Every structure is written in structure tokens, then in C-alpha cells.
Amino acid sequence: MDSPHFGRRSSRMRRALFRLGVVLVGAALVLALAADHRTGVYGSVLAPQALLSAAAPVLALSVGAVRRWRSDPRLVAGAGALAGAVSLGCSAWMHAAAGSPEAPVRHADAYTLFEITALIVVLALTVRYGAALPAVGASLLLALAAVLRPVAVEATENSLVLALLCTFAGCAGLTGALVARLAAADRQRHAEQVRLEQRLTFARDLHDFVAHHVTGIVVQAQGAQVVAASDPRVTVSALEQIEGAASEALRALRHMVSGLRTEAPLVPAGEAEHLRALVATFALRGGGPARFEEEGPVDRLPTAPMAAVHRVTMESLTNVRKHAPDSRHVSVMLRALPRSVEVEITNDLPVAVAGAPTAVGYGLVGLEERVTAEGGVFRAGPDGGGRWRVYARIPLESAWRDGP
Known part of the structure; x- marks a missing residue:
């Protein structure tokens, strides 16, 4: 500091x-x-x-x-x-x-x-x-x-x-x-003031990281309850997935607490490999995985902007599980540009909210604040084609690097 x-x-x-x-x-x-x-x-x-x-x-x-x-x-x-x-x-x-x-x-x-x-x-x-x-x-x-x-x-x-x-x-x-x-x-x-900012940062990280895994646990538990009556054997694999998601949530929580003690960054290393692993572990209620696409030299991107990309992707996938669990198609596009990096997350728009105004949650508000503070651009909402689209463009060099 x-x-x-x-x-x-x-x-x-x-x-x-x-x-x-x-x-x-x-x-x-x-x-x-x-x-x-x-x-x-x-x-x-x-x-x-x-x-x-x-x-x-x-x-x-x-x-x-x-x-x-x-x-x-x-x-x-x-x-x-x-x-x-x-x-x-x-x-x-x-x-x-x-x-x-x-x-x-x-x-x-x-x-x-x-x-x-x-x-x-x-x-x-x-x-x-x-x-x-x-x-x-x-x-x-x-x-x-x-x-x-x-x-x-x-x-x-x-x-x-x-x-x-x-x-x-x-x-x-x-x-x-x-x-x-x-x-x-x-x-x-x-x-x-610094202590207050650290508490607010911790609260946002708690929502972005731990809530992602907890939401997955809830969705998997709900799916296990639905199929338990017809096929009890499926619940065994569901329990294994729940155990894995819970272990990951505990690791994320320990990482955050250790980050507060050592003043280390509260996010995983900003590398493309972490983003690929995040998308690979995501699964819809129907069992369909998310599709990950990349353009350009993404493995050469700096750590700081990739940490922001990681957060945007995690929050977007968490929102898909919360608000659109019946989506059939989820895609994450990562583009490495000469002076910026772009990430775009799209999914099927729920029928219940199609054509109706969509409320912006606190997670999206926090993401917009983070991306804007980095000097980037953030947009979230229906794209007119029956899909929900989250878009963020973050410059590779930013004057704001105090946050995680």
C-alpha cells in the first residue's frame, strides 16, 4: 500500500x-x-x-x-x-x-x-x-x-x-x-478507512468465491433429491460431487483467511489455466458442461487483469446456477487483444424473464465496480437473441492495483 x-x-x-x-x-x-x-x-x-x-x-x-x-x-x-x-x-x-x-x-x-x-x-x-x-x-x-x-x-x-x-x-x-x-x-x-475497505473487499470476495461453490452444492443436492426416488444409485455420484464442491469451498475460505493474515492477494493466481479449470468444473443441472473458447495468446496475459477476468467468470457462472439452472448452453469466450483482454459469458435466457425487465443483483454491481476501477468496460443483460450475456473488457495496464 x-x-x-x-x-x-x-x-x-x-x-x-x-x-x-x-x-x-x-x-x-x-x-x-x-x-x-x-x-x-x-x-x-x-x-x-x-x-x-x-x-x-x-x-x-x-x-x-x-x-x-x-x-x-x-x-x-x-x-x-x-x-x-x-x-x-x-x-x-x-x-x-x-x-x-x-x-x-x-x-x-x-x-x-x-x-x-x-x-x-x-x-x-x-x-x-x-x-x-x-x-x-x-x-x-x-x-x-x-x-x-x-x-x-x-x-x-x-x-x-x-x-x-x-x-x-x-x-x-x-x-x-x-x-x-x-x-x-x-x-x-x-x-x-483502510480497515473498512479491507472489510468490504473481504465481503465481496466471500460472495464471489465461496458463494460460487455453495451454490453448486445446493444445486447438486436439489438434483439428487429429484432423482433419488427413481434411481438411488445416481445419488452416490451426486454425493461425491457435493463433497468435492464443499472441499473446494473450504479451500477457498482458508485461502481468503490466510490472505488476510499475510496480506497476500485474495484470489487465485491470475492465469488462463485457472480459468480453464473453473469452466471445466462447471456443470448444469442437466449435466451439460460449459464450453470454453479462447482467442489469441491468453497464456501470456498479465496476472492482474486475469484475476479480474477470473472473478467476472466465476460470478457469471454462479448467476447461471442461481437464476437459469435449466439452461442448455453456457459458453465462455476469452480473447487476448494487444492492449486488453475480453471475456464474454453467455447462456440461455430463462423463459420466465424473457422479454421482462431483469433486476441487477449485488454480484453484478460489484463486478461493474471492479471492472470500472480497472479502467475497463462491463455490460450485462439480454442480447436480444434469447440469451443472457455478460461482457467485460479490461486493459492490460491499469492504474488501480490495490484490490485483489
């Missing part, structure tokens, strides 16, 4: 960017801590408030770093909200302590860059991994705490400039976290 969301190159790129981001964030925290230590913030009169305020985002970062805790979005949002609330409380406490008459020194440079950097990181983690509604309130507290920290002691020119820079840094972190969150949601939505 070629997808920008699930490609190996994209996955490696995301891991590389994540590791680079961790290194950069760690370096920024170390440099901010060194700057705070050099300015003497943690040795000043306001050291208790600064240490307590810096401890809050550190604890929140610890919560975000543990994968088990990060799996609970409400816990991540709660840790971010608690860190923002503690930081705001310490800022108010620091402002009151610095402005009191008992304070010997007013530290307008008590910016605590480490705390500001940590708060911005916690803001990004909260927006990225936190629950939606709680993360809104938590992000607001964290943004206010980061912006107001530089002016907690005193609003000077330097502190106002730093507050403006903190605003820009907070907006950048918030934007990056939102983009990452939306990208993750898009990947999840794409994964759900």
Missing part, C-alpha cells in the same frame, strides 16, 4: 524528527538551567519560590515522558493544568515577596529561563497528548504562566521584551503541537 501516512520512509522520518526534537529540547533546558544558575536566581532571596515553581513543570515533563501515563490523555492534561496553576501561584508569591518592605533586594532579573522553557515544552505535550476539553484549560494556564513569568518581579523594559519572546515561543510550540495532533488524527482516520 503506497500511502504517505504508512510508508516506511515516512515512518523513519517521523522517528528521526522526534529524536532530533528531544535532543533540541534537552539542550534548551540545559542551557536555560545554566543561565539561571549563572545569574544567581536559585541563590537569591526569591530562591524558594523559584525552586518550587520550576519543580512543577519538571514533574509534568516526567508524566509526559512515561509512555504508560501518556496513554491516559486526561492525566496528561491534568498534569499540565497543575503545572500551570503552581507556576502562576509562585509568580504571584514571588511578586508579593519582592515588593514587600522586608525584602532587602528586588530581583527584577529573576526570570527563571529554565522554568519558562519547561512550561513551553509542557504546553506542547499537553496540546499534543492531552484530552481535548481539559487540554484547552490546561494550555491556557500554561501559556499565561510562561508569559507572565518574566514580569512576576517587576515590569521593566527587559522583562517586557522577554515576555514578548515567550509569547512567540509559546505560539510556535502550540502551533507545532496542533499540527502533530491533527496529523495523528488524520493517520488514525486513514487507518480506519
Whole structure:
């Protein structure tokens, strides 16, 4: 599957960017801590408030770093909200302590860059991994705490400039976290869409492959019941045919399930020999076989278009058994053209529906969708000569190859 969301190159790129981001964030925290230590913030009169305020985002970062805790979005949002609330409380406490008459020194440079950097990181983690509604309130507290920290002691020119820079840094972190969150949601939505498409494909394959054999079992069982009273010996051969059809149905079902497990194609190999075997095993209620004709180098046809031809033929023969069991003539024509392959299945039109509108079943609708997706042409209906005709032309090179 070629997808920008699930490609190996994209996955490696995301891991590389994540590791680079961790290194950069760690370096920024170390440099901010060194700057705070050099300015003497943690040795000043306001050291208790600064240490307590810096401890809050550190604890929140610890919560975000543990994968088990990060799996609970409400816990991540709660840790971010608690860190923002503690930081705001310490800022108010620091402002009151610095402005009191008992304070010997007013530290307008008590910016605590480490705390500001940590708060911005916690803001990004909260927006990225936190629950939606709680993360809104938590992000607001964290943004206010980061912006107001530089002016907690005193609003000077330097502190106002730093507050403006903190605003820009907070907006950048918030934007990056939102983009990452939306990208993750898009990947999840794409994964759900892929799973839904796989379920629909499996349902169609179940109808096309297993129903073909089950229908044959039902028809043979009905025929055995009719002739059992007059010639019981015939039922022995009918039971053998029923056993063979049931075994084939089980093999087809196992093939489909194994295909889902290994992501292998859910159809037999697209070769002309499989199509010949399919037509050869088909038998009408009266015991007459289907006639198979071929034109051109059919053994050289590519696998992908032949898989679609196989499906069209199988569904058409299944419909003959269901809706026209009394048909006397059934023919399958396969033509290998230079740029396409054609298949035509014809049978006697039932008398009950001759001249009357014929309803199109779900199987034919699925076939038309498949052939159209391959860029081909599909037609099914009476041909005006008392026969039912199914025609499909499929190009040898198609842009659609995701399905089976």
C-alpha cells in the first residue's frame, strides 16, 4: 500500500524528527538551567519560590515522558493544568515577596529561563497528548504562566521584551503541537478507512468465491433429491460431487483467511489455466458442461487483469446456477487483444424473464465496480437473441492495483 501516512520512509522520518526534537529540547533546558544558575536566581532571596515553581513543570515533563501515563490523555492534561496553576501561584508569591518592605533586594532579573522553557515544552505535550476539553484549560494556564513569568518581579523594559519572546515561543510550540495532533488524527482516520475497505473487499470476495461453490452444492443436492426416488444409485455420484464442491469451498475460505493474515492477494493466481479449470468444473443441472473458447495468446496475459477476468467468470457462472439452472448452453469466450483482454459469458435466457425487465443483483454491481476501477468496460443483460450475456473488457495496464 503506497500511502504517505504508512510508508516506511515516512515512518523513519517521523522517528528521526522526534529524536532530533528531544535532543533540541534537552539542550534548551540545559542551557536555560545554566543561565539561571549563572545569574544567581536559585541563590537569591526569591530562591524558594523559584525552586518550587520550576519543580512543577519538571514533574509534568516526567508524566509526559512515561509512555504508560501518556496513554491516559486526561492525566496528561491534568498534569499540565497543575503545572500551570503552581507556576502562576509562585509568580504571584514571588511578586508579593519582592515588593514587600522586608525584602532587602528586588530581583527584577529573576526570570527563571529554565522554568519558562519547561512550561513551553509542557504546553506542547499537553496540546499534543492531552484530552481535548481539559487540554484547552490546561494550555491556557500554561501559556499565561510562561508569559507572565518574566514580569512576576517587576515590569521593566527587559522583562517586557522577554515576555514578548515567550509569547512567540509559546505560539510556535502550540502551533507545532496542533499540527502533530491533527496529523495523528488524520493517520488514525486513514487507518480506519483502510480497515473498512479491507472489510468490504473481504465481503465481496466471500460472495464471489465461496458463494460460487455453495451454490453448486445446493444445486447438486436439489438434483439428487429429484432423482433419488427413481434411481438411488445416481445419488452416490451426486454425493461425491457435493463433497468435492464443499472441499473446494473450504479451500477457498482458508485461502481468503490466510490472505488476510499475510496480506497476500485474495484470489487465485491470475492465469488462463485457472480459468480453464473453473469452466471445466462447471456443470448444469442437466449435466451439460460449459464450453470454453479462447482467442489469441491468453497464456501470456498479465496476472492482474486475469484475476479480474477470473472473478467476472466465476460470478457469471454462479448467476447461471442461481437464476437459469435449466439452461442448455453456457459458453465462455476469452480473447487476448494487444492492449486488453475480453471475456464474454453467455447462456440461455430463462423463459420466465424473457422479454421482462431483469433486476441487477449485488454480484453484478460489484463486478461493474471492479471492472470500472480497472479502467475497463462491463455490460450485462439480454442480447436480444434469447440469451443472457455478460461482457467485460479490461486493459492490460491499469492504474488501480490495490484490490485483489
